[in-house]
Every structure is written in C-alpha cells, then in structure tokens.
Amino acid sequence: MAGRQSPHLGPNGAGSTSRISRRAALGGTAGLGGAAFLSACAGAGGGGGAGGGGGGGGDDKSVNVIMVNNPQMVDLQKLTADNFTKDTGIKVNYTVLPENDVRDKISQEFSSQAGQYDVASISNYEVPFYSKNGWLAPLDDYISKDSEFNQDDILKPLATALTGDDGKVYAEPFYGESSFLMYRKDIFESKGLTMPDKPTWQEVADFAAQLDGAAPGMKGIALRGQPGWGQVFAPLTTVVNTFGGTWFNEDWTAQVNAPEFVEAVKFYVDLVRAHGEAGAPQAGFTECLNGMTQSQVAMWYDATSAAGSLDAAGSPVAGKMGYVAAPVNKTDSSGWLYTWAWGVQKASKRQENAWKFISWASSQKYEELVGSKVGWASVPAGKRNSTYENADYQKSAAPFYKATQDAINAANPSDPGVQKRPAPGIQFVAIPEFADLGTQVSQFISSAIAGQTSVEDACDQGQELATKLVTDKYKK
Structure with a gap:
C-alpha cells in the first residue's frame, strides 16, 4: 500500500532474505511499498517501462501493463516471454515502478482515461472508487467465457473486495494477504x-x-x-x-x-x-x-x-x-485484507488481450509455473483455494x-468493526482522500510513539483533519 510501503505486502512469499532487500519496503500493501532500485524495469515480455514511460502504442498482438515492482511482479516479467507470449503471440509491454510512483501514475492515467495502459496493478483500496467513477472495465463477460479461469476458486473475501457496488467484477487478484x-x-x-x-x-x-x-x-x-x-x-x-x-x-x-x-x-x-x-x-x-x-x-x-x-x-x-x-x-x-490485483482501464482498446494476460497471470496454472521454475515459496499465493490444497505448496509453507x-x-472489509461504515476497508477507508488523511495523521501518532506529543493531542489533530478533508466534503 502506498506509503507503507505496503503492509501489506511484506515479502509475500519471498523465498530468501535477498528478496527482502530487493523490495526494501513494500510489505503492504498490504506488505510494503516498492523499492526504488527497481524503479523502472523493462518487461521480459516486451519493451517499454524504462523511465516509467514505455506504455504507449501497441497493436492487436500486444498489451501494455503498468505495475508495482514487488518481487512477485519481477518473477512475472521473467516468465512472460517464454510462456504467455510464446503461447498467445501477445507481447507484453511492462512499465514497472515503486509503489508510491506507480499509484500516482495509475491514478493520473485512469482518472483521465488516457488509454495508454491496458492493465494496471491496483488493490482493493482503489477498486471501490475506481469502479464507481467508471475508470475500470467490468470483467464478468470475459470470466463467463473463460472455462479455465475458475472464478469460484478465488478466495471469497478477495472476490468480494474486487467487486463493485453494481455486483460486477472489476479486478482479479495476483496475490493476497491478511x-x-x-x-x-x-x-x-x-x-x-x-x-x-x-x-x-x-x-x-x-x-x-x-x-x-x-x-x-x-x-x-x-x-x-x-x-x-x-x-x-x-x-x-x-x-x-x-x-x-x-x-x-x-x-x-x-x-x-x-x-x-x-x-x-x-x-x-x-x-x-x-x-x-x-x-x-x-x-x-x-x-x-x-x-x-x-x-x-x-x-x-x-x-x-x-x-x-x-x-x-x-x-x-x-x-x-x-x-x-x-x-x-x-x-x-x-x-x-489486501491484494495486488489486475484491473483493465475502461478506455483500453485491447481489452481482449488484457483479459488474456490477466487470465494467465492470476491463474492456478501460473502459480504452478512459478512453483516449478522459481520455487513454491515464491508463488503469488493468498488468492486461490486450490493453492492451499496443493501438496507442494503445503509442504513449502507448512508452518x-x-x-x-x-x-x-x-477478513470482512464491509463489516470490520462494531458499527456500520460509510465505505469498505479494514486497515483503510476506501476513498481517495484517505491516503492523504492517513499519512498526515500518522505523523502525529509517530510523534506520540516518540514521546513528543500525547495520544490525546494526536487524535484531536487527527479529528480536525478528518473533518476538514472528509466529513465536510462527504456530508454535502
């Protein structure tokens, strides 16, 4: 997650301490944010990405993907050309950025519906308001026609978190965590x-x-x-x-x-x-x-x-x-509950290719590929029931x-406490303003942990900000 560099996302499935240093912060999610040293990587399935600007162009045999630079995504890049592209003929142009940078770029791209990127790594934080704003293409028609994808295999909390208020599916998980x-x-x-x-x-x-x-x-x-x-x-x-x-x-x-x-x-x-x-x-x-x-x-x-x-x-x-x-x-x-997931930009002209990429990258078959080529400890897990029934994964992740x-x-993002909530989310409030609000209030909390201010003063300052940034706006 942003700034967390993810909690979420700790080294989710990382197989060695070298993977910790590679991500250096993404945890979050949900997890931590991505590490700057991978700030712009060209994808294994095709060009683009260097400097964060290679997503444009493409044809009916390509797809432009912008994603966070977590270790699981780095593995994805390495496996794309020899597997997905070889099987489908679709070239994947990756743009890979640290978490804070990729969130900013995706937000700009999807809010303007520029159409430069077809697929983006988004999370269950963004899906509720991205879908409500009409920035995401619903995936239901593709799911219903894809006999191999098996939507019912997706863990229910993640499937629910990536479904819009209209009941349509707007993203598919790459990996998840609690x-x-x-x-x-x-x-x-x-x-x-x-x-x-x-x-x-x-x-x-x-x-x-x-x-x-x-x-x-x-x-x-x-x-x-x-x-x-x-x-x-x-x-x-x-x-x-x-x-x-x-x-x-x-x-x-x-x-x-x-x-x-x-x-x-x-x-x-x-x-x-x-x-x-x-x-x-x-x-x-x-x-x-x-x-x-x-x-x-x-x-x-x-x-x-x-x-x-x-x-x-x-x-x-x-x-x-x-x-x-x-x-x-x-x-x-x-x-x-947190997941890095794949969403398709509504303005994309290559939605068919986009779904083929998502169907591969979020599939049980892809997890088995990672298990055999990289190692079961590196499988982007936390999203499919079948993963937890797999004997190889159970052995690797036994503890x-x-x-x-x-x-x-x-996890229940729609009902995480003792009272009704105005928006979903467990460790966040799924509105655009929360990223700024939470980060500002967190400064006060860290100061309280350091003994520089009282908890009461920190919460009073947080109340003022929450009222100004959210309450005054949303009550209207």
Whole structure:
C-alpha cells in the first residue's frame, strides 16, 4: 500500500532474505511499498517501462501493463516471454515502478482515461472508487467465457473486495494477504508461556511484558511506528476496529478523537513504547521483519506475507516461528485484507488481450509455473483455494499456510468493526482522500510513539483533519 510501503505486502512469499532487500519496503500493501532500485524495469515480455514511460502504442498482438515492482511482479516479467507470449503471440509491454510512483501514475492515467495502459496493478483500496467513477472495465463477460479461469476458486473475501457496488467484477487478484500474530515458539516455551490460537490484545500485552529480556537484547513485541497510511496505520487501524473505534461513522462524521479510537491508539502507543522494538517511531514493515529475523523481538503483529521470509530456507528463525490469529478485543476477528490485483482501464482498446494476460497471470496454472521454475515459496499465493490444497505448496509453507488461509477467509472489509461504515476497508477507508488523511495523521501518532506529543493531542489533530478533508466534503 502506498506509503507503507505496503503492509501489506511484506515479502509475500519471498523465498530468501535477498528478496527482502530487493523490495526494501513494500510489505503492504498490504506488505510494503516498492523499492526504488527497481524503479523502472523493462518487461521480459516486451519493451517499454524504462523511465516509467514505455506504455504507449501497441497493436492487436500486444498489451501494455503498468505495475508495482514487488518481487512477485519481477518473477512475472521473467516468465512472460517464454510462456504467455510464446503461447498467445501477445507481447507484453511492462512499465514497472515503486509503489508510491506507480499509484500516482495509475491514478493520473485512469482518472483521465488516457488509454495508454491496458492493465494496471491496483488493490482493493482503489477498486471501490475506481469502479464507481467508471475508470475500470467490468470483467464478468470475459470470466463467463473463460472455462479455465475458475472464478469460484478465488478466495471469497478477495472476490468480494474486487467487486463493485453494481455486483460486477472489476479486478482479479495476483496475490493476497491478511495479518496475524507471529511469535517465537522456543522463547514462549522457555518462559513457560502458551500462546492461544485466538489471543486478545490484553493477553498479547501481558506476554510482551514477560518476554522483555527473554533472550539477550530481546523485546517483547514489534509493531510498526513509521509514518504512512500504509505503515503505522495498517496494523493500528485494525486495533482501532477491534477496540470499537472507527475513522468515520455511517454518516461520515469523523471519530478520530472519540473515546474508542483514543483508547486503541493509547493501548498501541503504550505497548510499543514499553515493550516494543528499538527505534519504533521509524520502524516499518522491513525494520520489524529484520527485528524478528534477528531475534530482537519475541512477537510481531503484521502481514501474513512475512511468514514466507521468516520460515524461508536459511532464515535464522526458520522452524522456530508460530502463527496465530490477529489479536482481538471487542470483535471476533481483526485481520486486515489486501491484494495486488489486475484491473483493465475502461478506455483500453485491447481489452481482449488484457483479459488474456490477466487470465494467465492470476491463474492456478501460473502459480504452478512459478512453483516449478522459481520455487513454491515464491508463488503469488493468498488468492486461490486450490493453492492451499496443493501438496507442494503445503509442504513449502507448512508452518503458516493454514493460518494465512484462515486469516484471509475471516477478513470482512464491509463489516470490520462494531458499527456500520460509510465505505469498505479494514486497515483503510476506501476513498481517495484517505491516503492523504492517513499519512498526515500518522505523523502525529509517530510523534506520540516518540514521546513528543500525547495520544490525546494526536487524535484531536487527527479529528480536525478528518473533518476538514472528509466529513465536510462527504456530508454535502
């Protein structure tokens, strides 16, 4: 996700620590944002992309794709020419950019309906308002005619999140994630502690206090504190939800300084200040992942995609990790939902080719290709039921695949809290203004984590911004 560089998107399925450095921040999602060193890559299936400007032109045997530079997308580029293009004759012109850059470019392209790009990597954050604005082409007719794609195999929460208010499908997932609690089983055992399958946040806080110093230099828990709507607010908004808070009530009245919102933020800030990782105010997905890998923390609440790196071959903590549901307070579940997905621009003149690309890139067949050519740890998972039934994937992802599947299936973007919401979203509010709002308010929260301001003052400032940027506009 933007600025999070994704929470989402931790190293989702990354097979080695080298993949962590390649992405350097995209987590988010949902996850983290892409790494600048890959800022403009020409695709393996064709030209374009250098400098972020190669998407124009094309003919009836080509398709122009703009996408984020996550490791999974880099693998996609490498596999395109020898597989998709070879089989279909369709040349893919890729433009590949870091997350913040690609979001800006896609927003400009789709809002103007310039038609330069046929397919874009968008997320469940954008789909609700992109579809409502008429920027996306519905995919239902293509789905119904494609006997091999198997829409019913898509995990229901993702399928729902990528469906518009009109009931039409507007994007197909490339990979997905939720969030869960990761912990060191060996450290818990050494302290005589037992982690519940569905812990409460109070239980987690109690564990964190007991786990400080359980190993030399170890802190009880890692939680993101870095500013960004997709950094600190990815996990924090899920805490707000389960504590009974919300950014906005049903009529768009801001609730950032409401008692429940303040209570959740205070709990989070107090927990990370007392028992969190060193440098928490600037710790994002990558920093927390490194802390967990290097045995600097005993627990970490974040993206399910992180598990692929923690339990990867060569990881110092492989085989030592446990994974349980996202902690709760007043709700039955609290994990987020995020997916990088493929959407087709309404103005595209090559929608048939666009669907053929999506049908391949989001297919079960493509996952099997990655498994055989790259490795099952690198499969863009989290989107198909068949993935979790695959024996090869189960073997590769044995410690975490079931917990990941359960977390995604439990996510409910339309009803993530205790009250009705004016827009969908678990760790975000699916409106264009939220990216700016969340990022600005996150600065105040990070300052509170640093001890430079109080939680109450941070939330009061957030309330003013939420009212100005959203409430005053949407109530009209």
